[in-house]
Amino acid sequence: MPEKKRDELVQIDYTPPQRDWMDPAIDFAARKGTWSYPAAAKNLRYLGLPNPRDWSPTDADWQLPENWQQIIHDGLAERLTKFRSLKLFLDVCVRCGACADKCHFYLGSGDPKNMPVLRAELLRSVYRNDFTTAGKILGRVAGARPLTPAILKEWYYYFYQCTECRRCSVFCPYGIDTAEITMLARELLNLVGLNINWVIEPVANCDRTGNHLGIQPHTFKDNIEFLVDELEEVTGIRVDPSIDRKGAELLFVVPSADYFAEPGIYTFMGYLLLLHSLGVDYTLSAYASEGGNFGLFTSNEMMKRLNYKIYHEARRLGVKWILGGECGHMWRVINQYMDTMNGPADFLEAPVSPITGTAFTNAASTKMVHICEFTADLIKHGKLKLDPSRNDHLRVTFHDSCNPARAMGILEEPRYILKSVVNNFFEMPENTIREQTFCCGGGAGLGNDENMEMRLRGGLPRANAVRFVHEKHGVNLLACICAIDRAVLSTLMEYWVPEVGVSGVHELVGNALVIEGEKSRTTDLRGKPLAGGKGDADA
Amino acid sequence: MNGLLNVLQEKRKALEERWAELVLASYPQQSVPFLRQERDRFANPLGSTIRNEIAALVEGLLAGADADVLATHLDAIIRVRAVQDFTPAEALRFVFQFKQAVAEIAGDDAAGVPAGEFLALHARLDELALQAFGIYVGCRERVFEIRAREATARTYSLLKQAGLLVDADEAGGPPACPPAEGRS
């Protein structure tokens, strides 16, 4: 009986068919949960972006402009002279495969086209066909492909399946950065009206109202007052953040999710408590009410357009320098683009901490300081009274967000802060943190709910490491310094490791911060009781 | 008591490997060697999960482990496959592939095993399959719950601060009158 069975069963082969990567075929209808809805026409019209229309990737006809091939060819030609990165990265790849298993989407899906090298080859093959001698003469033999509608659809699928996290770039011997390739490929896609709504709507909102969520100034103010009330309930302290106040020393810019969505609001409460307890002279802006910049995921022009508001507002309000909240891609823009795009910020002063007198020389030109740099300096100088036992109900690990890690390098500051404000801190394994950190799977505009399966796949490597420290050390909180992370990781944990929550670093600072005149705390900022009935005893 | 289980117990390693191999074969061919070979569980979460949990399942099945023990391991595998590019049938096929692995590994050694023992093992596997079905549905439900929660969370704060939502009294029970402060 067993032998007979073996013979029968062996005949059935479930192995997926192997096909050459050069022959694309994406069936969008069959791949639910792995792509994002296209941008609504109204948003494109508002922004003046090309080819606004109502369409779906499942349509056979994507309603492209008549001469779309020419548009992309010309767009690529222009960008090859504008961006040395693009030209070089398209030329020098030797396909050594070092990047192949570094992408979280590849690791979570096994789809070989999610290997960074192949994602880049999707564009590179068209570049060869249009711009290299060998490609023009030898065609497919030289790895060249003329751009067809099927290839364009494949671009849409895979370039909106890269979170621009730069992990592959760390391992590439030439520093080839798939984030850069993806950013420029998305610029090309935008030229013919292929974009996703989760990126374009925040861009349109941000341009119009000042923040991604489209919150209007009165609502912005209401929301902050609501958080001030909540904060008073927990701490007994009434903080008084000002809005659009001229002559303040600092302008404080945070990602909008921090004053709007859980769990970011608790991080925001932490900021307010910290700044209030020290008497820092700062103001928020209802106009520059967004630190994040989804223009980064659209085009360099759009990034500049949105980023414009920060310096513009700093100049109008007459502040000395700018303080920035915890956000990932926001800090990529500030660290690598802002000064170049919208500087020089010669109307501001080189930042100096009003509390410690420390000059932030590393921000002498941009004049914008990360709140973790600011707080780490405060703690080092003993300016904060902290009671880490108030975080004893938490066992914390730290997720390095992609952009702060690989496009800035702010690794030690948040760790120093965490170790000062919590008693139970545990690192995840070495090859999943710092510059090797794994993406949350929802960056670069992919954190929308229709893309959920892809996000959960891409988040598997991160969640897997979290599960490890959860099982080994009982970790129940994943701290991070990125607003997208705070939203996306919450979802990720809900699916993969439901026992672990997500927070910002300054939420934990807010918990631990001992302030004169506060009431005895019985709960943390979220209203959860403190460990060991400590609060009860005090009360 | 059981000849078949003894045969399989002796060849447990081979059985684990073969079953894992069959599961991994459902992934794109180019990636299978990597998924199989990379042993670092953090560098290869997908492959490690499948290999480790399949091994645990085999151990549990042969040792007659409780359903809830088996469910933990099934869950770990299905949780991953439920969000990958598989139809429900493809996602769960691996449970039934245990039969193929058993047939191949036991081979001639199982020639003298009475048919009843195979039936018993298959009955056990059927139970496992039904369990797997429940877990799969649970995972899919979770995905949609999460999607719904995200959509709600996005608007909740605004509705709340705009005074459009009313909190139930935190002390429990219906409030005598609507909360005085409009939360704004």
Add this chain to the structure above:
Amino acid sequence: MRVVWSLLLVGVLALIAFFGAQAGGQALFGIVLPYLAMAVFLVGVAARVVGWARSTVPFRIPTTCGQERSLPWIKPASLDNPSTGLGAAARVLLEVFTFRSLFRNNRSELREGGRFTFSADKWLWAAALAFHYSFLVVFLRHYRFFAEPVPAVVAWIQGLDGFFQVGLPVVYVSDIVLVAALGYLLWRRLADARLRYISLHADYFPLALILGVALSGVLLRYFSKADIVAVKELAIGLVSFHPAVPKGIDPLVFVHIFLVSVLLTYFPFSKLVHMAGVFLSPTRNLANDNRMHRHVNPWNPPIVGHTYAEWEQEFHDKLVASGIPLDKE
């Protein structure tokens, strides 16, 4: 199988030279083609570098792989996240000389079963390093054909390379390492399903070609009775621009020279330009000092966002109602 085509092509090229030289094409294979190839190589590579250099670097986008320089008491990673041009230069040089990024695949200690294995990625690093260095040594050793007297450095390298004094003529370590590393790199592309999937003709051909160059060289040195004096006469003639083909040169020499000529000609049109490109990579050769010094974009587009004045006008009533201060009342 793409690799077969590449091996075949190199075989055909070798045969062309072998028989072509004997059919009276000695001047063609020994003089004309080498000169032509050298010219194509020099002009081609220069053109590629100039081409890259003409593309602008609008933004400063280093991939940071360590702690930034921020507060004085936090130790910055001066190589992996350089804050100075010097640091960035050191980063590039270490990349070029030690393939640091390839080496980065460090593994956690937590392996299944507690076993330690030398990971495949480290093999890539080791083989790539072995290949490039042995190729360099072989290349430098060849100077003895082009210079009279042989420079001391070349003689020294040669001595070191033949250190083990095995065989007659003495076997060079670099020859063995070169062929072995090439073999591994080729085998790797074939054995790993993912690499086989991504590999193009353009990946197999250079490996096959360099293997052809190396094997013809090995044959010449260890097995054929090539007249070294005549070969050197040819080589010196070439570099002194008084080319002449002396009598009695083994046809295998022309195979070797021809394959090298093909390599030089192919070089600028292929991925082999990574040799020059690695120095220009913007994610590696720039310092992460954007917040300290302004980086200028030569084509910075004159884009102005939604200005405050426009914004205030649009939301005027709401601003007034909520008591947010205005510029214009």
